[in-house]
Amino acid sequence: MHDGLAASMSAETVLKVHIDEAGYEPGKPRIHHISFDVVRGQLLGLIGPNGAGKSTTIKALLGLLKNCKAEVSIAGDPPRYAYVPEHPVFYEDLTLWEHLDLAAAAFGMGDQEFEEQATALLRQFDMEKVKHDLPNGFSKGMRQKMMLMIGFLAKPDVYIVDEPFIGLDPRATRDFLRLLDDERRRGAGVLMSTHVLDTAEKICDSFILISGGQIASRGSLEHIREAAGLPQGSLFDCFDVLT
Numbered sequence: 001m002h003d004g005l006a007a008s009m010s011a012e013t014v015l016k017v018h019i020d021e022a023g024y025e026p027g028k029p030r031i032h033h034i035s036f037d038v039v040r041g042q043l044l045g046l047i048g049p050n051g052a053g054k055s056t057t058i059k060a061l062l063g064l065l066k067n068c069k070a071e072v073s074i075a076g077d078p079p080r081y082a083y084v085p086e087h088p089v090f091y092e093d094l095t096l097w098e099h100l101d102l103a104a105a106a107f108g109m110g111d112q113e114f115e116e117q118a119t120a121l122l123r124q125f126d127m128e129k130v131k132h133d134l135p136n137g138f139s140k141g142m143r144q145k146m147m148l149m150i151g152f153l154a155k156p157d158v159y160i161v162d163e164p165f166i167g168l169d170p171r172a173t174r175d176f177l178r179l180l181d182d183e184r185r186r187g188a189g190v191l192m193s194t195h196v197l198d199t200a201e202k203i204c205d206s207f208i209l210i211s212g213g214q215i216a217s218r219g220s221l222e223h224i225r226e227a228a229g230l231p232q233g234s235l236f237d238c239f240d241v242l243t
């Protein structure tokens, strides 16, 4: 993480990103000039076709790419964010409960706070029965739920969520969106990359539309509709026109 932008952050801004360029090999940038802010309570949708540069944007802002010219600021002292990856990452030898415990230790949570929060999350995600099981035996959706629980445990100022919906059943999607709403009301900001445009249209308050590694359009649904020349268009229709 870089903090060169910190001085220009308002109290309401929880994430400030300015990427000049980023890629996987020297001299071959895959994304260019991608800048945006996320403010408290906001859910910013990062959308775009396959290969547009959404995951690269997320990797760049997380500081995971070597070939990257970017400045990123995250609110908080120390800055605290939760990153929920698109593909679940886990330790084969640790149970679900042990994963949560490990994350809590990394966040510096006390034992009682951890027990309370972890127990509530297991209930909310309907995962109490498998809390002492190894994730190897979990379904895709259960693994995704484990990643989301680890993210929610931190109660950070910023959530960075890469395609959360694939694999979640309708009830898990509803439970996830409810928790996300609670967190936004608490003052957290969310950057969420997704292909599930009908859901994104309902829940995001603004959008960054990436195409060919650059921002093709940005703003509220009204702005995106205006840019696409489709005053009543769905996000899907606008996406089609603008990409």
Ligand SMILES: Nc1ncnc2c1ncn2[C@@H]1O[C@H](COP(=O)(O)OP(=O)(O)OP(=O)(O)O)[C@@H](O)[C@H]1O
Pocket (backbone or CB within 6 Å): 024, 030, 048, 049, 050, 051, 052, 053, 054, 055, 056, 057
């Ligand atoms: N590990 C990698 N090494 C080299 N090039 C990569 C790598 N990952 C992605 N790319 C390239 O970077 C560009 C942007 O890919 P990226 O994964 O950011 O797209 P995306 O918008 O997240 O796509 P999707 O919706 O398919 O997940 C593509 O041209 C892709 O081929």
